[in-house]
Amino acid sequence: MTDLDGTPAGARAQESPGQGLDARLVVERGTFRLDVSLTVSPGEVVALLGPNGAGKTTALRALAGLVPLTGGHLRLDGADLGHAPPEARPVGVVFQDYLLFPHLSALDNVAFGPRCRGAGRAEARAQAAEWLARMGLSGHAGVKPRRLSGGQAQRVALARALAVRPRLLLLDEPLAALDARTRLEVRAQLRRHLDGFEAMAVLVTHDPLDAMVLADRLVVVEHGRVVQEGTPSEIARRPRTDYIARLVGLNLYRGRAAGHTVRLADGPALTTSEDLSGPVFVAFPPSAVTLHRDRPTGSSARNLWRCEVAGLETHGDQIRVALTGPLPLTADLTALAAAELGLRPGAVVWAAVKAAQTHAYPA
Structure with missing residues (x-):
């Protein structure tokens, strides 16, 4: 039996204590300065929570290699990724609007990642079919994005991110584009998928319910700084800023x-x-x-x-x-x-x- 990232079940328990994400993300852009320290253990889901403009998405893009670090460090499983290009990082990303390729079927969207990592066409499509089956989308393999519902598109985007077997999964407002009814259903499905993901996941959201349901630990960012972190229950019970108090x-x-x-x-x-x-x-x-x-x-x-x-x-x-x-x-x-x-x-x-x-x- 394997976990969602393809690793044999139970193998994570034997990993060394030094493995995981250890980052201090320093990014200066004009008058804005992000300075956020972040650690994530294997099997843990951490949510970056904060108001618009707090620096959450900048932090996520820095982890993905889409925004260069001005300072600090970024180590994943002990390897220094601070200057590694995005394609060289063992990272999967689900963007807010999913960014599926409109001319490709759901199957070929998911197969794109394995193909970029060197898999042959047949092997990549076989892996993609397996991931679509895990997401309950086997019947939509040949469907192009414009014919998918919001919830289906979200699951295809998640399958595409997981198909490269990332050590770090980044989720940028993954439910923001969904209507309220679909959001409720997909949130529950995403929680189940993350429960089986034994690498590391970082979720960016401004929605407290998404954060409370999906994350094991919350890191609250305001004005480019961490103002509070802890479990959802700790944050909800002992808020330390007006923003967090209003949020809960x-x-x-x-x-x-x-x-x-x-x-x-x-x-x-x-x-x-x-x-x-x-x-x-x-x-x-x-x-x-x-x-x-x-x-x-x-x-x-x-x-x-x-x-x-x-x-x-x-x-x-x-x-x-x-x-x-x-x-x-x-x-x-x-x-x-x-x-x-x-x-x-x-x-x-x-x-x-x-x-x-x-x-x-x-x-």
């Missing part, structure tokens, strides 16, 4: 703790359930915020502020309310609750959060 749907504040009280630098004090000292973050979900037309009496909430509604928007089956006041925050409530409160921009409400629903952790 949390209100996030930074202040100084003395016991159960956290004093914000430019805002009020918060009461938390944790007993801490020194610089901390405090986070809580919008669902933890309750809104009242009048100041509540007898409430057990230790955190209470008079706020003004700045805006409302539909968020799934909830209404997300943006609030300004002593503490800018967001709250989620049902459409019925929003109607009963008479919420509209400019309306004054009281916002309450119980200490038990906050989470404080060292900054």
Whole structure:
């Protein structure tokens, strides 16, 4: 039995500890400077996550050899690839728009990589047929890209990248071109394929759900720098920047703790359930915020502020309310609750959060 990259199953467990990706990617382009350190172990999927312009795609292109490094290093399984041309790197790439050859069938698109690596036509097409079968696309071998659905094209592009048996698989926003329904299905299929991929994979995305579902570890990049990394659950539970907090749907504040009280630098004090000292973050979900037309009496909430509604928007089956006041925050409530409160921009409400629903952790 073989893994997705063609290596006998179990062989990865015998690889030396030094194998894997070890990179510091330094790229200077005009006024922008990327300086990102990245390590990936065999069998691991790492997602580069960040806002537009953060440097994610530049980092991916540097790994592929499509953008030259200004500094740093790039080692894969101990080999220095910093100056190797793209075609000499054991790397497979799936681009955002797939970049399938429009004049070639699905089979010949997948066979293209093995042919470039020296395989004969018959051998390359046999390998391609095997990869299409793994992707559930045997019946589409003769179909050209324009007749493929978005999900089918994505799987052909993945098969083409894997057909060269890469040690490093790079995925650039692989689901961005799909509609919401197809995205759900293909995300699950891609997760299954990556589960069986025993080399290394780096995924670039701005979609938190793609990152959380597909990756073993997240590396968050902002302004060309790594601002946080960890498992999806670690990132979601302890965000360290406003961007990450918004991404995972949390209100996030930074202040100084003395016991159960956290004093914000430019805002009020918060009461938390944790007993801490020194610089901390405090986070809580919008669902933890309750809104009242009048100041509540007898409430057990230790955190209470008079706020003004700045805006409302539909968020799934909830209404997300943006609030300004002593503490800018967001709250989620049902459409019925929003109607009963008479919420509209400019309306004054009281916002309450119980200490038990906050989470404080060292900054």
